[in-house]
Amino acid sequence: MSDANKNVILKVDDVSMRFRMANDRVTSIKEMATLLLRNKVEFKEFWALKNVSFDVKKGEVVGIIGRNGAGKSTTLKIISGILKPTTGSVYRGGRIVPMLELGSGFDHDLTGHENIFLNGAVLGYPKEYLKAKYDEILAFSELGDFINIPIRNYSSGMLMRLAFSIATVVNPEILIVDEILSVGDENFQRKSYARMMELMHGGTTVLFVSHDLNQIRNMCNRVVWLEDHTVKMIGDVKEVCDAYKL
Amino acid sequence: MDVKKYNLKKVSTYLIAGVLVCGVIINLIAWPQICACQIGSTAFVILELILFAALCVYCMRMISRDRRGEGTLLGNAIQTIARYEFLIEQLVSRDFKIKYKRSVLGVFWSFLNPLLMMSIQYVVFSNLLDVRGGNVPHYxxxxxxxxVMFNxxxxxxxxxxRAIIGNASLITKVYVPKMIYPxxxxxxxxxxxxxSMLPLLLVTFIYGLFNGLYLNWSILLIPLALVLLIMFAVGMGLLLSSLMVFFHDVEFLWxxxxxxxxxxxxxxxxLELLKGKADWLVTLMQFNPMYHYVTFMRTIIINGCSPAISEYAxxxxxxxxxxxxxGYVFHKTEDKFVLYI
Structure with missing residues (x-):
């Protein structure tokens, strides 16, 4: 790798994604068989992304903006490896941690304590690391003794606090945030916002999708603007945001 | 935070030592069967030694390729396990904990369940409807x-x-090798x-005291029978879970x-019951894997000896x-899961 590329932690290289949509989603063998027999399985092709390329340097906070359906979420999914791009490739230089939609990795019969380890394991953290960070997570979530009861008894605010604490107290190398979470009461919201800012300024590489241009202006170093499934503009925050607004 | 890795040399040593110990135990227990097999005992031992040597060579190749930074199939599999070891441990313990979480007797059900099932079926099939046919000893x-085996x-x-569709919310958000879930x-x-082996052995022991059925060294082969069954179940689970994503009918069909x-x-x-009445069924039975696993276990426990060598194969x-x-079906379809769940 050349010298200029040394700091690149994430490289999206000419990625295109094609979805094939059957007329209806076929979920039964009978349907599939009748459709096949009548030769009616038609696929509509749909390019969700076309030739998207950009790279992210270590420690950068990159915002992704664009209108609904421009391909923001698909881009994030390809970057985190959930979707395989039809063409093109993604280079990842570190562990990618998505900020999970609240509680999607939780099991409601387990206690908060057990869920911290389960969720941490899903996000790819080793055991020793989670053990070391456990007290910090607990303190941040302000759950106290409730940590030892099954989370099905939690209020929604408690669940969100737990989820947010797990996602951010541990230090991910690349954090993917799909819309910033505003969770809990006012006090916790302030705390979580401060934590996000701390993460973003503290060397973590962040990919950040938002519709809130003020947040983007406040937090990001660079912005990628997606429109019509392809990159319309990449560059300085002010420049791109101003152009986007018009 | 580095990605966790195992020392392949150590793993290989354990693997080879483990295979050696198992091989010796099997050979000791199954010696009469080895002598009775078609190719004769000398040829069999030579065959075993060749296979063992092949394993050693493969391990050496794996280690040397690993040093050069190249991967081998087994090496990659081992490193994947190393990397996701903690996740695997967490998922297994979660499933196990949840299963009995809200029950009073808890894990005791694992012992109790097969016992109760057996009692019911024993009463029904030995007293009400006698289907024993060939007068099975120690019914x-x-x-x-x-x-126990079939359940x-x-x-x-x-x-x-349901492993894949049940974890849809995770699979669409975090990348983890999907095979881990099933x-x-x-x-x-x-x-x-x-x-459930525990109640099985316990009942056999107590029953045996009164009916002259004694447990034998052959029970050392039980782990082998279980490993074979579990391997089969893993394959079946991979197949079913991937098909399930595309066709929910699989659940009802299964x-x-x-x-x-x-x-x-x-x-x-x-099987004696079928002999004479439906011989074609007896022949067909040879293609039923579960028949072989169940018979394997029965030979170990009831006959107190090793199954014939051909049964192992x-x-x-x-x-x-x-x-x-x-594995093949799963691998071929796993990239499409996200689009369907």
């Missing part, structure tokens, strides 16, 4: 072996079938199979199929075959 134990297998399949489901279900499979396997009846063939089929 209670015969029945219990069959129930264990269907339990694994039922658990793993495999951990099978592993957590197979803890139950292992636990419900019927597993019941049919249970009756197609001599669990409550014996057949069981291994079914296990590896199913694992390959399941």
């Amino acid at each position: 209670a134990i015969y029945l219990l072996c069959g129930i 264990g297998f269907t339990d694994c399949c039922n658990q793993s079938m 495999v951990t489901k099978v592993l957590s279900a197979s803890i139950n199979i292992v636990l 419900g019927v199929l597993s019941t049919a499979w249970m009756y197609a396997t001599p669990i409550i009846y014996s 057949i069981c291994l063939l079914f296990s590896v075959g199913m694992l390959l089929i399941g």
Whole structure:
């Protein structure tokens, strides 16, 4: 790798994604068989992304903006490896941690304590690391003794606090945030916002999708603007945001 | 935070040592069967030594390739396990904890369940409807072996079938090798199979005191029988869970199929019953994997000796075959899961 590329932690290289949509989603063998027999399985092709390329340097906070359906979420999914791009490739230089939609990795019969380890394991953290960070997570979530009861008894605010604490107290190398979470009461919201800012300024590489241009202006170093499934503009925050607004 | 890795040299040493110990135990227990097999004992031992040497060579190749930074199939598999070891441990323990979380007797059900099932079926099939046919000796134990093995297998399949669609919320958000989900489901279900060996042995022991059935050194082969069954279940689980993503019909189809499979396997009846009446069924039975696993277990426990050498080969063939089929289908379809769940 050349010298200029040394700091690149994430490289999206000419990625295109094609979805094939059957007329209806076929979920039964009978349907599939009748459709096949009548030769009616038609696929509509749909390019969700076309030739998207950009790279992210270590420690950068990159915002992704664009209108609904421009391909923001698909881009994030390809970057985190959930979707395989039809063409093109993604280079990842570190562990990618998505900020999970609240509680999607939780099991409601387990206690908060057990869920911290389960969720941490899903996000790819080793055991020793989670053990070391456990007290910090607990303190941040302000759950106290409730940590030892099954989370099905939690209020929604408690669940969100737990989820947010797990996602951010541990230090991910690349954090993917799909819309910033505003969770809990006012006090916790302030705390979580401060934590996000701390993460973003503290060397973590962040990919950040938002519709809130003020947040983007406040937090990001660079912005990628997606429109019509392809990159319309990449560059300085002010420049791109101003152009986007018009 | 580095990605966790195992030292391949150490793993290989353990692997080779483990295979060696197992090989020696099997050879000691199954010596009469080895002598009785078609190719003769000398040829058999030579064959074993060749296979063992092949394993050693492969391990050496794996280590040397690893040093050069190249991967091998087994090496990559080992490193994947190392990397996701903690996740696997968490998922298995979650499934196991949740299973009995809200019950009073908890894990005790793993012991109690097969016992109760056996009692019911014993009463029904030995007193009400006598289907024993060929007058199976030690029918209670015969029945219990069959129930434990078959219920264990269907339990694994039922658990793993929903592994992918049940974890949809995770699969669409975090990248984890998807194979981990069905495999951990099978592993957590197979803890139950292992636990249910305890009542099986206990009942056999107590029953044996009164009926002259004594446990023998052959019970050392039980782990082997379980490993073979679990391998088969993993293959089946991979196949079912991937099909399930595309066709939800699989769930209902499997419900019927597993019941049919249970009756197609001599669990409550014996193969003797079919002989003379339906000989084609007896021939067909050779292609029923579950028949072989169940018989394997019964030979170990009731006959107190090792199964014939050909049985080892057949069981291994079914296990590896199913694992390959399941793994292949899963691998071919896993990239499309996200689009369908």
